[in-house]
Amino acid sequence: MIELRMGNIPEIPLLWSLRTRAVRQLCASHYSPEQIEVWSESPPPESYLRLFATHCALVAEENGQPLGYGILDRQTGELIALFVEPAQAGRGIGKRLMEGLEAMAADEHFPQLYLYSSLNAADFYRAMGFVAVRDEAYEHPSGITLRSLYMERTMPGDSVH
Template sequence: MQISVRRAKTEDAEQICQVHIASVRELCKSNYTPEQIEAWVGKLKPEGHRQAIENPNKIMFIAEIERRIAGFSELFETEVNAVYVHPNYSRQGVGKLLLNIIEQEAIAQHIERLTLSASTNAKLFYQACGYQVIEYSFHTLRSGTKIPCILMEKNLIQDSTF
């Protein structure tokens, strides 16, 4: 299976939105209630993803397998805003590849440390990629619903002056 990664284009917004919704609904259902999941993705629209792609302060990448979007990731300043993988492609290296490209972009921008707010089901994934737990917290969705999350960080540039 060949995975290619590229910058997202506005015409990708529809598929990105579909991946986002499918990922949360399927991969988060064991950690979040149906009400929390619906508050999270129930009002997602392609227009919101299109605006993120067009935002000059954000960088979004997509992973494609056989010309289908398998996942996406987003960097905003020093924060990993998103890493979502379609459930059909989970545990196949797509998420790791998308996170790695975000980290490479951050290093190119001389960013030394990335932070993120992980869903509880993604904690082990991020830990396996070198992220450390800062604290357990809650994320307030646009609807006002609070969902548990984990604030995490990773130092990208290691100090070699031990």
């Protein structure tokens, strides 16, 4: 059974490795090999320390094995990351993570969530209720520019006070 739990700072390297596999395998259909190479070689951002320390990261696991993770910035309402182990894609792990992140957002009383979606993930986010607002050139910390979609989702009225 897939369970969700808070992520911990010591597991950032393990989760970043999962993210790198996801970028290399799942994003390659929408980005050039050069972009994938630079993107996948970048180190974890320094903000991960703050985000993990302030309980913004959820890990989906089964039998103690991480299957994916998601991060919601509890200060801004931005969905920072959502990655699933490529071999586990299609099992509903992303949906479970999104439900957990939405519960966190409801706890914070955010009226809406927003994110910058890679092109390959846009259909998933649409299925989760996000709407593409604009096409965006995302300036990745590695120095490359990636085409992305800025997306928003209004939270249900009963979660906002």
